[in-house]
Amino acid sequence: xxxxxxxxxxxxxxxxxxxxxxxxxxxxxxxxxxxxxxxxxxxxxxxxxxxxxxxxxxxxxxxxxxxxxxxxxxxxxxxxxxxxxxxxxxxxxxxxxxxxxxxxxxxxxxxxxxxxxxxxxxxxxxxxxxxxxxxxxxxxxxxxxxxxxxxxxxxxxxxxxxxxxxxxxxxxxxxxxxxxxxxxxxxxxxxxxxxxxxxxxxxxxxxxxxxxxxxxxxxxxxxxxxxxxxxxxxxxxxxxxxxxxxxxxxxxxxxxxxxxxxxxxxxxxxxxxxxxxxxxxxxxxxxxxxxxxxxxxxxxxxxxxxxxxxxxxxxxxxxxxxxxxxxxxxxxxxxxxxxxxxxxxxxxxxxxxxxxxxxxxxxxxxxxxxxxxxxxxxxxxxxxxxxxxxxxxxxxxxxxxxxxxxxxxxxxxxxxxxxxxxxxxxxxxxxxxxxxxxxxxxxxxxxxxxxxxxxxxxxxxxxxxxxxxxxxxxxxxxxxxxxxxxxxxxxxxxxxxxxxxxxxxxxxxxxxxxxxxxxxxxxxxxxxxxxxxxxxxxxxxxxxxxxxxxxxxxxxxxxxxxxxxxxxxxxxxxxxxxxxxxxxxxxxxxxxxxxxxxxxxxxxxxxxxxxxxxxxxxxxxxxxxxxxxxxxxxxxxxxxxxxxxxxxxxxxxxxxxxxxxxxxxxxxxxxxxxxxxxxxxxxxxxxxxxxxxxxxxxxxxxxxxxxxxxxxxxxxxxxxxxxxxxxxxxxxxxxxxxxxxxxxxxxxxxxxxxxxxxxxxxxxxxxxxxxxxxxxxxxxxxxxxxxxxxxxxxxxxxxxxxxxxxxxxxxxxxxxxxxxxxxxxxxxxxxxxxxxxxxxxxxxxxxxxxxxxxxxxxxxxxxxxxxxxxxxxxxxxxxxxxxxxxxxxxxxxxxxxxxxxxxxxxxxxxxxxxxxxxxxxxxxxxxxxxxxxxxxxxxxxxxxxxxxxxxxx
Numbered sequence: 001x002x003x004x005x006x007x008x009x010x011x012x013x014x015x016x017x018x019x020x021x022x023x024x025x026x027x028x029x030x031x032x033x034x035x036x037x038x039x040x041x042x043x044x045x046x047x048x049x050x051x052x053x054x055x056x057x058x059x060x061x062x063x064x065x066x067x068x069x070x071x072x073x074x075x076x077x078x079x080x081x082x083x084x085x086x087x088x089x090x091x092x093x094x095x096x097x098x099x100x101x102x103x104x105x106x107x108x109x110x111x112x113x114x115x116x117x118x119x120x121x122x123x124x125x126x127x128x129x130x131x132x133x134x135x136x137x138x139x140x141x142x143x144x145x146x147x148x149x150x151x152x153x154x155x156x157x158x159x160x161x162x163x164x165x166x167x168x169x170x171x172x173x174x175x176x177x178x179x180x181x182x183x184x185x186x187x188x189x190x191x192x193x194x195x196x197x198x199x200x201x202x203x204x205x206x207x208x209x210x211x212x213x214x215x216x217x218x219x220x221x222x223x224x225x226x227x228x229x230x231x232x233x234x235x236x237x238x239x240x241x242x243x244x245x246x247x248x249x250x251x252x253x254x255x256x257x258x259x260x261x262x263x264x265x266x267x268x269x270x271x272x273x274x275x276x277x278x279x280x281x282x283x284x285x286x287x288x289x290x291x292x293x294x295x296x297x298x299x300x301x302x303x304x305x306x307x308x309x310x311x312x313x314x315x316x317x318x319x320x321x322x323x324x325x326x327x328x329x330x331x332x333x334x335x336x337x338x339x340x341x342x343x344x345x346x347x348x349x350x351x352x353x354x355x356x357x358x359x360x361x362x363x364x365x366x367x368x369x370x371x372x373x374x375x376x377x378x379x380x381x382x383x384x385x386x387x388x389x390x391x392x393x394x395x396x397x398x399x400x401x402x403x404x405x406x407x408x409x410x411x412x413x414x415x416x417x418x419x420x421x422x423x424x425x426x427x428x429x430x431x432x433x434x435x436x437x438x439x440x441x442x443x444x445x446x447x448x449x450x451x452x453x454x455x456x457x458x459x460x461x462x463x464x465x466x467x468x469x470x471x472x473x474x475x476x477x478x479x480x481x482x483x484x485x486x487x488x489x490x491x492x493x494x495x496x497x498x499x500x501x502x503x504x505x506x507x508x509x510x511x512x513x514x515x516x517x518x519x520x521x522x523x524x525x526x527x528x529x530x531x532x533x534x535x536x537x538x539x540x541x542x543x544x545x546x547x548x549x550x551x552x553x554x555x556x557x558x559x560x561x562x563x564x565x566x567x568x569x570x571x572x573x574x575x576x577x578x579x580x581x582x583x584x585x586x587x588x589x590x591x592x593x594x595x596x597x598x599x600x601x602x603x604x605x606x607x608x609x610x611x612x613x614x615x616x617x618x619x620x621x622x623x624x625x626x627x628x629x630x631x632x633x634x635x636x637x638x639x640x641x642x643x644x645x646x647x648x649x650x651x652x653x654x655x656x657x658x659x660x661x662x663x664x665x666x667x668x669x670x671x672x673x674x675x676x677x678x679x680x681x682x683x684x685x686x687x688x689x690x691x692x693x694x695x696x697x698x699x700x701x702x703x704x705x706x707x708x709x710x711x712x713x714x715x716x717x718x719x720x721x722x723x724x725x726x727x728x729x730x731x732x733x734x735x736x737x738x739x740x741x742x743x744x745x746x747x748x749x750x751x752x753x754x755x756x757x758x759x760x761x762x763x764x765x766x767x768x769x770x771x772x773x774x775x776x777x778x779x780x781x782x783x784x785x786x787x788x789x790x791x792x793x794x795x796x797x798x799x800x801x802x803x804x805x806x807x808x809x810x811x812x813x814x815x816x817x818x819x820x821x822x823x824x825x826x827x828x829x830x831x832x833x834x835x836x837x838x839x840x841x842x843x844x845x846x847x848x849x850x851x852x853x854x855x856x857x858x859x860x861x862x863x864x865x866x867x868x869x870x871x872x873x874x875x876x877x878x879x880x881x882x883x884x885x886x887x888x889x890x891x892x893x894x895x896x897x898x899x900x901x902x903x904x905x906x907x908x909x910x911x912x913x914x915x916x917x918x919x920x921x922x923x924x925x926x927x928x929x930x931x932x933x934x935x936x937x938x939x940x941x942x943x944x945x946x947x948x949x950x951x952x953x
């Protein structure tokens with residue numbers, strides 16, 4: 001035999017008697033081996049049949065015979081007579097579920113919990129002599145394997161004893177205790193029968209058992225020395241049994257007929273036993289002989305079921321109906337069964353059904369329902385005094401206390417999981433306001449009702465037994481922000497923090513600005529604190545909330561960042577942008593647009609009535625290598641400024657040099673092992689694609705290099721742009737789900753020490769790839785509609801080359817688009833740039849310069865810039881115009897004509913002068929015959945009209 005606790009060891013005298021009986025009377029016994037899960041039986045000369053039962057949790061069941069033990073003490077009843085007892089379901093025989101003590105709620109919290117381990121608790125706890133008893137069912141066993149556990153009520157870590165009843169057994173009811181004897185029903189599943197055991201409550205020792213034809217699914221009570229319990233017989237007649245509590249002999253049984261059953265716990269008051277049936281009938285029987293005193297049947301017995309155990313107080317009987325027809329709480333005359341009143345919760349659905357057994361306190365009756373509401377009715381006339389809506393349905397039964405509390409348990413089926421979630425409430429019994437609340441978590445909905453002993457509340461949740469009492473609140477309040485809900489921009493600033501702790505002292509919200517200066521701190525004493533902070537200026541703010549309870553427990557939220565943004569981006573055309581209506585003979589012009597916004601999402605440049613996009617939601621990566629700490633850049637990472645936050649990590653000494661780039665900072669790579677990488681989520685950049693960047697090489701050695709590639713490592717690449725082994729620009733693309741690969745090579749030989757702009761495009765529709773150098777197409781090749789879906793971006797490292805090669809030089813202004821830019825857009829990206837200067841300042845610098853195929857050769861141009869933020873606020877600069885004049889003014893109708901001979905001292909010289917850009921002035925030069933300047937006259941013009949000048953010679 002394995003080592004056991006002393007309380008689990010069978011008495012020596014009983015073992016000796018058993019051995020004696022086996023040795024000397026073996027022929028008179030039928031024995032079943034302890035190695036099997038079945039139960040043996042022994043037949044005595046009296047014909048009494050007694051099962052052999054295990055008495056301890058051992059490696060193999062240990063059996064001994066009940067009749068060989070001394071007779072148990074004479075029992076009286078299972079009523080609970082003081083605050084240290086909860087001997088049965090509903091505590092007392094009248095089932096009012098009233099605890100006669102004051103339940104102290106100060107710092108009320110969890111004292112301990114006990115996990116039964118591999119079982120779920122299937123019956124309500126009972127407590128006596130500082131021992132709490134629970135029944136369990138093994139939910140992982142292929143059949144059942146019921147158990148009974150006795151725990152120290154003050155220290156759940158100490159299990160006093162337990163009994164495993166073996167396979168096929170389960171229990172769906174609560175035990176009862178009377179004068180040191182514990183009565184428990186176990187149901188066998190194959191074959192079906194119910195068996196009630198009488199055990200020694202102190203050590204689990206066996207006294208006797210009683211077998212009935214089918215399941216015992218209600219609780220047991222002992223009244224004046226008689227044990228009462230009901231049966232649910234699925235095939236035959238269901239009965240209420242009256243059994244001698246001392247020896248288990250049958251006194252009487254009362255049949256309620258077929259196609260029904262008893263699934264509640266009887267009540268016994270003034271010589272009458274009350275119980276309900278599954279066909280809507282409430283029975284009252286004489287407790288001595290089982291004769292019916294009266295019965296009351298509901299209107300639709302074929303639909304009505306009574307799971308609610310009746311409660312009796314002041315000559316009135318109360319019970320609830322669980323029905324597909326009418327769901328009522330009934331009040332009957334306990335003496336004659338006449339209807340006093342009934343309260344209806346609705347018709348046609350069990351969603352309003354009453355599974356809950358009522359509790360009585362003074363002149364109020366309390367019960368829960370499947371409609372998530374808990375009711376308090378006037379016990380005299382059935383009118384509603386108050387009702388309270390919980391977080392789930394209430395199939396459990398309430399308990400009341402002497403200091404005016406009512407305890408209830410609700411459960412809610414969680415969406416997506418189907419699991420039951422349990423909530424315990426303590427309400428003011430008079431007014432219905434909440435006093436305390438606890439979210440317990442996952443539970444089982446079978447039977448969940450509280451028991452109170454010595455100001456400790458015991459209740460079971462699935463496979464855990466919980467004990468709650470005053471002074472045990474060690475848990476800080478839960479506290480969350482319900483708004484703001486995220487870190488994105490908002491046009492309003494409202495903060496709301498909530499907590500679920502009912503011993504809350506204070507809740508505090510603290511707000512800091514971007515410089516971490518305190519701008520607001522507000523406190524409240526309710527479960528929710530709301531602040532409207534929209535009076536604050538636009539900007540970045542940081543919030544946190546704390547909650548303190550009266551026990552000194554503190555909890556706080558994570559710091560939340562929010563951006564208050566009610567304004568559109570601010571935009572200005574700044575130097576060297578020409579003024580409006582500017583005239584020039586240059587074939588190029590440089591512009592600069594200042595943009596200020598923290599959440600910039602779109603930038604467009606309109607030139608000559610064509611829009612060029614520098615930022616929108618198709619820009620999936622933007623790296624300027626500026627090392628702005630305000631936006632999260634540091635010595636080992638580069639921020640993605642496209643808004644998608646696909647930051648790059650610098651590896652092996654790769655560094656940002658703030659003066660080495662084409663536009664400010666650039667990524668310096670030493671050619672040894674430096675590179676950068678970062679995530680690129682699927683399925684972006686697998687169809688239409690544009691990649692562009694600036695690069696300058698310090699060395700080039702006729703080997704393949706990679707400026708940028710999308711690859712997972714050394715085995716594959718989706719796309720790559722770099723240098724071929726003939727020192728030309730090169731790109732490659734790989735088709736999705738195949739090994740097909742296309743390469744494309746430029747025509748220009750690259751030089752060291754010179755900046756180049758490179759771009760690669762892929763058009764999924766035409767399945768063409770194009771390679772550009774300094775804004776001009778260098779090569780075109782066939783490509784694919786869908787590229788390989790790989791999720792890592794690498795800069796400066798060629799991973800498919802063995803050994804890997806690394807760029808020796810500088811890379812700047814990487815752009816990654818999930819659309820195909822056309823040739824004009826590529827040229828514009830070569831000549832222009834959008835650059836972030838700090839957390840909110842941006843500069844757009846278009847350069848409309850003379851270029852091969854693109855020159856300012858038109859006479860008139862219009863231009864304007866547009867921007868938008870993430871909230872959709874839009875703005876633009878003013879629209880401006882400029883004129884380009886590549887030809888001089890025209891002069892016509894000059895008089896006197898050439899080679900004229902005049903005989904006069906005054907000569908009038910006239911002419912018509914014009915210019916498409918307008919004339920600024922006309923200068924008349926008069927020379928003598930020797931070629932010397934004789935006179936010079938300047939005439940200013942205000943328009944392009946024909947002008948006349950007069951000279952006097």
